[in-house]
Amino acid sequence: QMAYVLTYFPVRGRAEAIRLMLKDQGKDWTEVTVTRDMWLEGTVKNSCLFGQLPKFEDGDLTLYQSNAIRRYLARKLGIYGKDDKEEAFIDMMDDAVQDLQNKYIKLIYQEYDTKKEDYFKQLPCDLARFEKILTCNEGGFLVGKQISFADYALLLQLLNHEVLCPSALDNFPSLQAYRDRLSARPNIKAYLESHAFKNTPINGNGKQ
Numbered sequence: 001q002m003a004y005v006l007t008y009f010p011v012r013g014r015a016e017a018i019r020l021m022l023k024d025q026g027k028d029w030t031e032v033t034v035t036r037d038m039w040l041e042g043t044v045k046n047s048c049l050f051g052q053l054p055k056f057e058d059g060d061l062t063l064y065q066s067n068a069i070r071r072y073l074a075r076k077l078g079i080y081g082k083d084d085k086e087e088a089f090i091d092m093m094d095d096a097v098q099d100l101q102n103k104y105i106k107l108i109y110q111e112y113d114t115k116k117e118d119y120f121k122q123l124p125c126d127l128a129r130f131e132k133i134l135t136c137n138e139g140g141f142l143v144g145k146q147i148s149f150a151d152y153a154l155l156l157q158l159l160n161h162e163v164l165c166p167s168a169l170d171n172f173p174s175l176q177a178y179r180d181r182l183s184a185r186p187n188i189k190a191y192l193e194s195h196a197f198k199n200t201p202i203n204g205n206g207k208q
């Protein structure tokens with residue numbers, strides 16, 4: 001079987017949920033790193049279907065759009081629920097995580113110096129929703145009894161938010177337990193402790 005190829009910038013950004021999923025599922029891939037200079041030259045950008053990265057290749061299949069890539073791999077690796085109903089719930093949860101991620105990205109790239117206090121005020125309200133979901137689901141994951149692609153996205157958002165605001169999870173015992181449990185999965189633990197993860201900035205503008 002040919003190796004997967006993931007092409008992205010030297011940041012965690014929109015590739016990290018793909019990387020974390022592949023690591024946890026024990027899959028190898030080749031990482032192609034595009035630097036700022038390579039990107040600004042224009043040839044790579046022009047070759048991308050929507051002029052953006054990440055790009056993901058599986059043999060002769062080339063995909064763009066990080067969430068399409070995540071769902072493709074989730075289907076292929078069997079981490080997209082056990083039936084149609086779970087699949088729909090996983091989509092719903094993932095969309096909710098995306099809502100949080102979009103707020104985070106807006107803060108980091110557009111409002112970091114002006115709206116941080118407002119963001120910190122709103123954050124407990126957003127996290128409380130996930131706290132409740134995880135408290136109510138005895139399976140230990142967002143949906144059902146097995147990890148899904150949405151869990152990797154939520155774990156990364158929790159880790160990113162703790163960097164932004166170290167006390168973010170203070171009043172959320174279920175979120176803390178979830179963060180600890182997922183971070184302790186052997187492949188995830190090794191990855192989170194790796195040079196590759198630790199030395200890759202979260203965002204492209206140096207803010208975190």
Ligand code: 0HH
Pocket residue numbers: 009011013014035036039040045051052053054064065066067203204205
């Ligand atoms: N909906 C798409 C997806 O989810 C959005 C992709 C996207 O926004 O896949 N790609 C951005 C990079 S993500 C992109 O290609 C943010 C990371 C920033 C790191 C930048 C490093 C230096 C780049 C000069 N942006 C480049 C562009 O649009 O030209």
